[in-house]
Amino acid sequence: MSAGFGAQGESTADGPPRTSSPGPARTLGKFTIVEQIGEGGMARIFLARSRGIGGFEKLVVLKQVLPRLAGDAEFVERFLQEARLSASLDHPNIAAVHEVGDDPAGTYFAMEYVRGRDLYKILRRAKAAGRVLGFDEIIAIVTALCAGLHHAHMHVGADGRPLGIVHRDVSPSNVLVSFEGAVKLADFGVAKVRSANVETEAGTLRGKIAYMSPEQCRGEALDRRSDVFAVGVLLWEMLTGARMRTGDSEIALMRQIADGDAPSPKALRPDLHGELEAIVMQALARDPARRWPSAEALQRALEDFAHDARLVVAPRTIAAMMQALFAEEIERESSEGELARTVALRREGDAEATPATATIPPVAVGTPEPPPRRRTWAPIVAAVIGGVALGGVALYLLAPRESATPVPPDPQPSVLAAPEPSPPRVEPAIAVVPIPIATTPEPPRAAAPSPRKAEVRRAPKRKRTPTPAPAPAPARPLDLDAPLPPGSGPR
Numbered sequence: 022m023s024a025g026f027g028a029q030g031e032s033t034a035d036g037p038p039r040t041s042s043p044g045p046a047r048t049l050g051k052f053t054i055v056e057q058i059g060e061g062g063m064a065r066i067f068l069a070r071s072r073g074i075g076g077f078e079k080l081v082v083l084k085q086v087l088p089r090l091a092g093d094a095e096f097v098e099r100f101l102q103e104a105r106l107s108a109s110l111d112h113p114n115i116a117a118v119h120e121v122g123d124d125p126a127g128t129y130f131a132m133e134y135v136r137g138r139d140l141y142k143i144l145r146r147a148k149a150a151g152r153v154l155g156f157d158e159i160i161a162i163v164t165a166l167c168a169g170l171h172h173a174h175m176h177v178g179a180d181g182r183p184l185g186i187v188h189r190d191v192s193p194s195n196v197l198v199s200f201e202g203a204v205k206l207a208d209f210g211v212a213k214v215r216s217a218n219v220e221t222e223a224g225t226l227r228g229k230i231a232y233m234s235p236e237q238c239r240g241e242a243l244d245r246r247s248d249v250f251a252v253g254v255l256l257w258e259m260l261t262g263a264r265m266r267t268g269d270s271e272i273a274l275m276r277q278i279a280d281g282d283a284p285s286p287k288a289l290r291p292d293l294h295g296e297l298e299a300i301v302m303q304a305l306a307r308d309p310a311r312r313w314p315s316a317e318a319l320q321r322a323l324e325d326f327a328h329d330a331r332l333v334v335a336p337r338t339i340a341a342m343m344q345a346l347f348a349e350e351i352e353r354e355s356s357e358g359e360l361a362r363t364v365a366l367r368r369e370g371d372a373e374a375t376p377a378t379a380t381i382p383p384v385a386v387g388t389p390e391p392p393p394r395r396r397t398w399a400p401i402v403a404a405v406i407g408g409v410a411l412g413g414v415a416l417y418l419l420a421p422r423e424s425a426t427p428v429p430p431d432p433q434p435s436v437l438a439a440p441e442p443s444p445p446r447v448e449p450a451i452a453v454v455p456i457p458i459a460t461t462p463e464p465p466r467a468a469a470p471s472p473r474k475a476e477v478r479r480a481p482k483r484k485r486t487p488t489p490a491p492a493p494a495p496a497r498p499l500d501l502d503a504p505l506p507p508g509s510g511p512r
Contacts, residue, residue: 049083049129050122063087063210064100068134081119085129097128103210104130106186110176114169116197116207132207136354137200138347140255141193146346148262153290156297157332158342159259160323164334165204166196167252167320173206174245174316187213187243191251192232193258200343200351202336213243230274231266235307238279246309249316253283253304260301261289282307296326 047054052069059066067083090096107118108130117133138146140162147154173186190211197205230238234250237243257265265283268274283305287293300322306312313319327334344351 050124080134081131082134083129086127091127106209112169112172114165116205135197135199137198139194140196160327161334161338164320167316169206171316188248192229202340235279238275246312257286260286
């Protein structure tokens with residue numbers, strides 16, 4: 022992450038300052054401050070961490086209004102306009118703005134964290150190392166910058182009309198390059214918008230006049246071709262490794278830009294191809310009508326040249342350049358950044374920790390803690406099973422029984438004859454003791470008829486007419502004087 026984020030032209034050393042104050046972790050809104058990485062004339066820049074559920078963690082960059090400007094309503098409105106404008110732009114080559122917040126310490130907004138360096142520090146390091154950037158590295162950076170800039174130029178509002186955005190501050194400190202080869206355009210703080218033309222404060226363009234267009238120096242109306250001129254200045258300086266415009270004062274420098282033509286870069290870069298020189302000089306034309314009409318047109322011209330020259334223009338080309346220029350810093354910042362995050366996490370944990378005795382009751386020493394009571398369903402289940410079994414026994418004993426004596430079939434059974442119902446058999450009553458059951462048992466189902474009983478067809482019993490007994494003979498009176506029958510007397 023570069024300190025050029027919102028620094029308004031005030032750059033620091035090659036490495037961003039790392040100032041971590043002792044004590045508990047400091048917060049800004051819902052974010053935890055890891056370290057301060059920069060400060061300009063209008064805002065402070067912090068590396069912060071956002072945390073969420075499930076171990077979610079994300080590093081962001083916070084841009085906070087300086088305390089001395091927090092009470093300036095006009096400045097705060099301009100600050101919020103930058104946040105709203107940046108948040109509405111969604112492109113891989115524009116530094117994203119996540120959200121805006123208000124805190125007692127000041128208004129802020131959270132931006133994408135880009136781990137790398139701005140273009141100002143890249144050119145400074147290359148010059149110190151005596152290294153000239155290759156054509157493929159330069160074109161890879163500039164084409165990515167043009168892609169993001171064209172997206173901002175063509176952005177439309179809620180009414181469907183183009184907003185007419187002009188960045189007005191395309192400079193090396195606002196072009197961020199990550200160690201992985203990503204290029205991001207940042208800081209729309211002084212951008213001109215059709216719906217809100219907010220003028221910048223005096224002094225906010227300090228150090229940026231060298232990248233202003235002639236019409237901007239003359240105070241004329243601006244369009245996207247003004248940003249195309251600024252990209253041409255960046256391209257010229259990347260090719261030559263030197264500043265294109267110098268002057269004794271800001272006024273002298275502005276007059277030089279407004280009235281003079283840009284010098285050719287080939288004087289400082291003899292190996293510069295003629296076609297590439299023509300592309301640069303067209304971007305630097307003093308008359309806007311002679312420039313590339315858009316950042317996209319400049320991007321296509323550079324890509325066509327790279328294709329014809331067989332140059333590899335890709336993020337891996339930029340990543341290799343960053344590794345060659347900042348190998349030690351990449352390794353050191355990886356370890357230091359992890360240490361800083363660990364320290365901040367420890368501080369935050371200490372601040373949020375609560376004593377255990379606040380929620381856990383004391384337990385006597387040597388007394389084992391009783392185990393938690395667990396509800397068991399075994400007695401209830403046993404009672405239900407016992408009740409069901411006893412009910413089944415009672416139903417079995419109370420069910421009617423069929424006689425064991427077989428009934429001879431009728432020699433001529435009638436198909437239409439219905440079986441004669443047998444008289445119910447009276448069984449001795451059995452006392453059933455009810456058992457309380459926790460749950461309501463199902464009602465007993467009617468016993469299904471036995472298959473054997475359904476198959477046996479009984480013949481109807483015939484009524485037998487009883488044979489009348491013979492009538493007894495009438496009794497005769499006993500005659501004692503009658504003679505005995507022969508052979509019945511004594512012998």
